[in-house]
Amino acid sequence: MDQPRVDPDQELVKRTQSGDAGAFDELVIKYTPRLYGLVYNMTSNHEDTNDLLQDIFAKAYRAIRGFRGKSSFYTWIHSIAVNMTLNFLKKRGRRFQLSLDDVDASIQNDKEFLESTATSSPVREADLSELQRRLNEAMMKLSDEHRAVVTMFHIQGMPHAEISKILRVSEGTVRSRLFYANRQLQNYLDEFRKNPVS
């Protein structure tokens, strides 16, 4: 049985609810990098991510008085972020053309990046930058909901249970979406391996 855990942000949340705007600033500073990764990997666009992040924190600030602590602040702010991003993606529809930044040039010199790719035979064979670009394209081919799950699980490293709380779906649904998304990504990347120039 799950033990009720103390929310590490409880104090900051209470101070914000009492009208301390500085406490909310601390929450913004704390969660901006993490939420940026989440929103960016769902939208694949820096400008959209910036606008959405501003809206997300503005909405959270307006709504925080109604936050009763039934979930952690972490889950709550991630729910707002995912829902607002999904709504945005629905509105944006298919007019978006993939302008996604390929992997930063600097990251190919990153030690952790090199270590993580050194043992991988398919990765070794393919040009990393090109492979990453293909991966981004493959991500954009997923549905918004599947991309959200992939982003939270693979990129953000969240457990299934946390994702299910954020999306308000069962863990089984999360696992099934992940399975389906992985198959789609594999198919797309395998196709690229067999026919790299396409």
Added chain:
Amino acid sequence: MDEFDDNEIARLLRLKRYEQPPPGYFENFLHEFHRRQRDEMLRQPLWRICLERAHSLMLRLDVRSLASYPAAVAAVLVCAAVVSLKIYQQPETARVALQSPPTLSVPASAEGEWSLTSPVATQIFRTQPVRRFNESAQTHRAAAPPRYVLDSVPVSYESTFRF
């Protein structure tokens, strides 16, 4: 193994953690957030800003039980303002009309009490052209013998004032 398995996909996706915004983005984000909040606040009407300030002041003072009072007080004030405005704007003639019924039908019981000692009442009836001549004549002829009233001339020297 040449195919991408789940681990391979996961490893590749983890690389996306390295995709970062331009340098200095996170440092400037809070300033940008404050600027947008200010802009948004300036677009709000003054009363809403005052209400929010009052609400947060109460919360800061830890008067939680009174936290919902500003809304209630504001609602009462608005209602009072609307009611007083309506009363103030109501024309005088309308009030007279409400006090006296719009038709000139005199109840049968009042017919007997009709006396010449009340010229004021006679004058009020004369100001309301709501009855046709024929109708008036029929009513009076049917109910009582004809009476004659001289306008604006007191029929009695008794005082008409009642205290």
